[in-house]
Amino acid sequence: MNSMALRQSGAVWAMAAMLLAGAPTAASAAAGCRNTGNFEQWLGDFKREALAQGISQRAIAAASPSMTFDQRIINIDRGQRVFTQTFLEFSNRMVAGYRLQAGANQIKKHAAIFAKIEQQWGVPAPVIVAFWGLESDFGGNM
Helix, strand or coil: CCCHHHHHHHHHHHHHHHHHHHHHHHHHHHHHCCCCHHHHHHHHHHHHHHHCCCCCCCHHHHHHCCCCCCCHHHHHHCCHHHHHHHHHHHHHHHHHHHHHHHHHHHHHHHHHHHHHHHHHCCCHHHHHHHHHHHHHCCCCCC
């Protein structure tokens, strides 16, 4: 991987780590924007916070076209059956043995980038891989 690709990959991971670290606040604020009409204000605040956290203006500009409010996504999110399950129901269904093994394999495969993320952002590989596995089955469900 060349240095430009590594920097771009790092920027994407950095944005992801920041989003995960602030997910409850960011998600709550963004979800409520439809009612208050303040999505643009929230987005401006989010971008300023990203800059303050060390995310480059270039990375923010590259991600900005995808930072839009979509009520359809909010509706889909609020309609997920997973939020009506107990933790045990959820974990029995989602944490299959193959997912644990696939996660371990992904940690080994991407050890260098995970080490860099943890060093820079303090997010350990198992946390990232857990979200990756649960949200997309490691890219299998997009």
